[in-house]
Amino acid sequence: MKLRIFVTLKPGVLDPQGKAIHKALGGLGFEGVNDVRAGKLIEMDVADATDDAAIDDMCKKLLANTVIENFRVERV
Amino acid sequence: MKTAVIVFPGSNCDRDIAVALEAVTGVKPAMVWHGESELPAGIGLVALPGGFSYGDYLRSGAVAARSAIMRAVVAAADKGLPVLGICNGFQVLTEAGLLPGALMRNEGLDFVCREVKLTVDNAQSAFTSRYAAGEEIVIPVAHHDGNYFADQDTLDRIEGEGRVAFRYAGQVNGSARDIAGVLNAGGNVLGMMPHPERRIEAAHGGDDGRRLFEGLLETVGA
Numbered sequence: 001m002k003l004r005i006f007v008t009l010k011p012g013v014l015d016p017q018g019k020a021i022h023k024a025l026g027g028l029g030f031e032g033v034n035d036v037r038a039g040k041l042i043e044m045d046v047a048d049a050t051d052d053a054a055i056d057d058m059c060k061k062l063l064a065n066t067v068i069e070n071f072r073v074e075r076v
Numbered sequence: 077m078k079t080a081v082i083v084f085p086g087s088n089c090d091r092d093i094a095v096a097l098e099a100v101t102g103v104k105p106a107m108v109w110h111g112e113s114e115l116p117a118g119i120g121l122v123a124l125p126g127g128f129s130y131g132d133y134l135r136s137g138a139v140a141a142r143s144a145i146m147r148a149v150v151a152a153a154d155k156g157l158p159v160l161g162i163c164n165g166f167q168v169l170t171e172a173g174l175l176p177g178a179l180m181r182n183e184g185l186d187f188v189c190r191e192v193k194l195t196v197d198n199a200q201s202a203f204t205s206r207y208a209a210g211e212e213i214v215i216p217v218a219h220h221d222g223n224y225f226a227d228q229d230t231l232d233r234i235e236g237e238g239r240v241a242f243r244y245a246g247q248v249n250g251s252a253r254d255i256a257g258v259l260n261a262g263g264n265v266l267g268m269m270p271h272p273e274r275r276i277e278a279a280h281g282g283d284d285g286r287r288l289f290e291g292l293l294e295t296v297g298a
Contacts, residue, residue, distance in 0.1 A: 067178040
């Protein structure tokens with residue numbers, strides 16, 4: 001089973017990387033960009049028997065730092 | 077006092093902290109590889125050094141915090157053993173859940189490598205007893221991910237409990253409330269971004285870091 005795990009900064013947590021990207025887009029002349037937030041995409045291939053609880057556990061114990069990040073799991 | 081320094085793949089201040097600990101305690105620290113599952117017996121301090129463990133992959137300190145030796149470090153910390161995490165060591169301590177908050181990319185995105193002024197907020201911990209409360213000291217920093225973040229409730233709580241050990245005297249990396257070093261609830265775990273081990277003798281340009289180790293030696297015992 002293939003998974004795509006999106007790890008994003010929680011709302012309200014400052015994202016210096018997103019800000020830099022935003023500024024660079026402005027520098028290239030792109031207008032109308034209101035905000036940019038950068039995150040991570042982690043693609044995994046796991047055994048079909050892997051249950052939701054185990055996937056949730058992997059996200060909370062390692063893939064995301066829940067102090068600053070949210071995660072969302074998508075089954076491909 | 078016997079001490080141990082944990083060495084992760086990518087640690088690069090492990091020798092610096094070993095030299096500082098030996099200079100103050102007179103005993104060469106045990107260098108403990110991250111794959112070990114037990115700490116040496118009879119130690120009075122575990123130090124987690126600066127560096128770029130696992131190349132900062134995923135998040136700074138994230139992978140190191142899940143290494144075998146960290147289970148032993150967490151268990152020992154829970155029993156009251158002093159643990160000092162410097163720079164990447166601080167990041168590892170937050171990722172391991174021994175300290176609250178997280179260390180994010182510096183606000184200005186730059187790697188900051190220079191001497192900074194710190195104020196000592198709590199001069200009563202095992203780590204800071206040789207400083208005076210409110211004293212200004214100079215210690216170098218060298219980091220990319222030193223921007224301390226915690227939610228407002230957590231910040232209020234750690235400030236209320238006197239758990240901010242050091243603050244930056246000026247803006248350095250965007251840290252919430254200028255926090256540079258944090259203690260755990262028991263006061264036996266300290267994480268700090270500045271490098272006291274790089275400031276222990278006159279040849280370093282000053283020795284403001286030395287008193288941290290001297291204080292520990294005095295508090296924890298010879």
